[in-house]
Amino acid sequence: xxxxxxxxxxxxxGIFALSGAITSITVLLIIVFLFQEGLSxxxxxxxxxxxxxxxxxxxxxxxxxxxxxxxxxDQKITNWKELGGNNDTIKLFRLDEAxxxxxxxxxxxxxxxxxxxxxxxxxxxxxxLLFFNNRYISKDFRGKKIEIENVNPYSFLLGKQWFxxxxxxxxxxxxxxxxxxxxVTLGAILFALPFGLATAIFMAEIANHRIRNxxxxxxxxxxxxxxxxxxxxxxxxxxxxVQKVFNLPVGESGLAGSIVLGIMALPTIITISEDAxxxxxxxxxxxxxxxxxxHWQTIRRVVLPFASSGITxxxxxxxxxxxxxxxxxxMVTGNAAVIxxxxxxxxxxxxxxxxxxxxxxxxxxxxxxxxxxLGCILFIxxxxxxxVFQFIAKKKKY
Amino acid sequence: xxxxxxxxxxxxxxxxxxxxxxxxxxxxxxxxxPLSQKEAEKYMASHKGANISVSGGGSGVxxxxxxxxxxxxxxxxxxxxxxxxxKLNDTKRAFKEVMIAKDALAxxxxxxxxxxxxxxxxxxxxxTGKITNWKEVGGPDLKIIVYTRESSSGTYEFFKEHVMMKxxxxxxxxxxxxxGDIVQSxxxxxxxxxxxxxxxxxxTVNSIAVSFDGKTFEKPSxxxxxxxxxxxxxxxxxxxxxSKEKEVKPFLDYILSKEGQKIVDEVxxxxxx
Numbered sequence: 001x002x003x004x005x006x007x008x009x010x011x012x013x014g015i016f017a018l019s020g021a022i023t024s025i026t027v028l029l030i031i032v033f034l035f036q037e038g039l040s041x042x043x044x045x046x047x048x049x050x051x052x053x054x055x056x057x058x059x060x061x062x063x064x065x066x067x068x069x070x071x072x073x074d075q076k077i078t079n080w081k082e083l084g085g086n087n088d089t090i091k092l093f094r095l096d097e098a099x100x101x102x103x104x105x106x107x108x109x110x111x112x113x114x115x116x117x118x119x120x121x122x123x124x125x126x127x128x129l130l131f132f133n134n135r136y137i138s139k140d141f142r143g144k145k146i147e148i149e150n151v152n153p154y155s156f157l158l159g160k161q162w163f164x165x166x167x168x169x170x171x172x173x174x175x176x177x178x179x180x181x182x183x184v185t186l187g188a189i190l191f192a193l194p195f196g197l198a199t200a201i202f203m204a205e206i207a208n209h210r211i212r213n214x215x216x217x218x219x220x221x222x223x224x225x226x227x228x229x230x231x232x233x234x235x236x237x238x239x240x241x242v243q244k245v246f247n248l249p250v251g252e253s254g255l256a257g258s259i260v261l262g263i264m265a266l267p268t269i270i271t272i273s274e275d276a277x278x279x280x281x282x283x284x285x286x287x288x289x290x291x292x293x294x295h296w297q298t299i300r301r302v303v304l305p306f307a308s309s310g311i312t313x314x315x316x317x318x319x320x321x322x323x324x325x326x327x328x329x330x331m332v333t334g335n336a337a338v339i340x341x342x343x344x345x346x347x348x349x350x351x352x353x354x355x356x357x358x359x360x361x362x363x364x365x366x367x368x369x370x371x372x373x374l375g376c377i378l379f380i381x382x383x384x385x386x387x388v389f390q391f392i393a394k395k396k397k398y
Numbered sequence: 399x400x401x402x403x404x405x406x407x408x409x410x411x412x413x414x415x416x417x418x419x420x421x422x423x424x425x426x427x428x429x430x431x432p433l434s435q436k437e438a439e440k441y442m443a444s445h446k447g448a449n450i451s452v453s454g455g456g457s458g459v460x461x462x463x464x465x466x467x468x469x470x471x472x473x474x475x476x477x478x479x480x481x482x483x484x485k486l487n488d489t490k491r492a493f494k495e496v497m498i499a500k501d502a503l504a505x506x507x508x509x510x511x512x513x514x515x516x517x518x519x520x521x522x523x524x525x526t527g528k529i530t531n532w533k534e535v536g537g538p539d540l541k542i543i544v545y546t547r548e549s550s551s552g553t554y555e556f557f558k559e560h561v562m563m564k565x566x567x568x569x570x571x572x573x574x575x576x577x578g579d580i581v582q583s584x585x586x587x588x589x590x591x592x593x594x595x596x597x598x599x600x601x602t603v604n605s606i607a608v609s610f611d612g613k614t615f616e617k618p619s620x621x622x623x624x625x626x627x628x629x630x631x632x633x634x635x636x637x638x639x640x641s642k643e644k645e646v647k648p649f650l651d652y653i654l655s656k657e658g659q660k661i662v663d664e665v666x667x668x669x670x671x
Contacts, residue, residue, distance in 0.1 A: 073565070074565045074566050095479075095480050095481055096479060099480060110488075111483075111484050111487060135484075136484075163549075165549045243587070249540070249543055249587075250543045250572070251586070251587065252587075330575050331575070331579065334572040334573075335548070335574070336571060336573065337569060337573075338570045346570070
């Protein structure tokens with residue numbers, strides 16, 4: 001009898017250990033996968049595979065940055081002079097334009113003479129910038145190929161333009177997205193913390209039993225509302241309200257995002273803080289009151305310090321909810337990938353970008369990897385937040 | 399007892415259809431997807447034994463599948479690119495292009511905006527961020543707020559290629575995950591401008607008359623898109639290999655028939671007949 005019980009206990013212990021191990025391994029595997037995909041973005045060229053950019057052989061320009069190429073194709077730069085070349089108007093040539101430049105006879109019925117056509121067109125046009133697939137490069141191609149720099153951590157993290165699908169060179173600068181995420185999260189916490197903490201103190205210390213019994217389920221209900229519903233509410237109520245109150249040209253802004261996220265983070269902060277506040281031993285509170293401290297002094301000097309680590313945990317989880325939220329933010333912040341200068345402007349966050357773009361990004365492609373790299377950045381951001389708060393919580397041990 | 403018989407019958411018919419090779423595969427553009435699904439549904443209901451599977455993924459995905467022999471029909475919201483034609487040419491396979499419907503985009507602004515017509519050049523300048531105030535195009539002194547779709551959307555690409563001549567959108571343009579969102583935001587933002595499929599036009603916003611030649615302005619309408627006088631429209635294509643013509647033809651004929659074109663209008667696209 002005792003033996004079987006011992007065996008059963010051993011088995012149960014084993015199962016517990018195993019589930020612990022499986023959890024940690026899964027988490028580790030996810031992190032490894034994330035970073036493996038994300039980091040492979042570097043040392044890759046921000047252009048489609050096998051595509052070539054080339055200029056006239058006599059053109060002195062041999063290197064162009066991704067941004068310059070984008071400005072050329074957007075026709076913001078129209079003369080080689082602006083890039084340190086000759087005084088020639090830039091003439092763009094994409095493969096799709098071949099049909100309008102050469103007739104079928106010149107190209108051949110099976111396009112077998114197309115490479116030759118491109119080559120002779122290039123030599124005739126001094127201001128040309130060619131963009132085409134290297135399948136159609138002729139053997140004696142006379143153009144000068146333009147070198148494009150690899151994506152490097154510096155240009156990725158500090159770049160200010162996010163056009164991942166731009167042709168021919170994708171613009172992968174994530175600084176606006178990182179700053180957008182930080183702004184919205186900070187705004188949400190600034191909004192949610194005073195409200196949440198006040199509500200928690202009210203519920204734990206001041207409210208009578210009846211009011212608390214009403215308030216608690218209401219707050220918990222708030223936590224159960226799906227984020228799309230918050231987004232909808234934000235778009236239809238908060239966005240126009242923000243626009244009217246502050247007389248803005250557009251209501252979709254960092255402020256609207258912060259308010260919606262703040263509301264979403266509230267229940268987490270309230271429930272966890274309230275639980276922490278309520279765990280203060282009765283003896284401690286009564287000792288404080290017996291020494292002549294008022295109710296408010298007791299809350300400030302005894303209850304709050306005692307519950308500080310629990311409150312910190314609530315804040316961390318609240319930030320966690322805010323920083324990783326996708327759907328609601330996608331609907332109310334406007335998603336313009338520009339560096340925000342105030343809370344009254346539209347901005348774009350990392351989670352919203354991943355949610356909106358991953359669906360269409362080709363598996364294993366440049367855009368796909370860039371989105372994974374964004375995931376890595378988000379992971380590091382939450383990791384740092386956790387570390388900082390743990391450090392604070394440890395220092396303030398009662 | 400009756401239901402048991404039914405289940406057995408269903409099971410057997412399922413096995414039979416699994417066994418036959420007669421499944422028609424259609425793949426490609428997400429824009430054409432809802433139309434193809436509806437057409438296939440109605441076709442299979444009226445033609446016993448027909449079996450059609452429809453899947454999305456984007457125009458490029460569909461045409462690649464056609465090149466790789468992974469689909470019988472490729473749906474596409476753009477005409478085949480030079481490069482794709484050449485790939486088919488490399489393997490000496492002839493293909494056919496059939497226009498099955500048209501899709502049109504309407505440019506919309508807020509109800510309070512007095513601007514009612516814009517040229518293509520003006521639209522390009524607004525969406526690339528060159529023009530930032532409504533007074534530059536004859537409106538009030540008001541900042542222009544540009545709404546676009548997310549870059550994953552086919553509409554985003556179509557507008558960029560067709561109206562903006564492949565130039566990139568302004569960096570501070572607001573990107574929306576869904577068409578409904580654009581209508582909502584434009585209806586509540588005074589200086590807003592955006593674009594939506596014709597089927598999404600509602601009374602809560604104003605549509606803009608567009609001109610590509612700078613002379614004749616045309617309001618978006620199903621009729622204008624049908625006759626081609628409204629310029630911001632695109633044909634929706636089916637591509638198939640000539641060698642598969644026998645299998646594809648009956649379904650194609652159905653879509654181009656009166657009944658099939660009625661479905662086109664129901665789904666919100668522009669019928670061509």
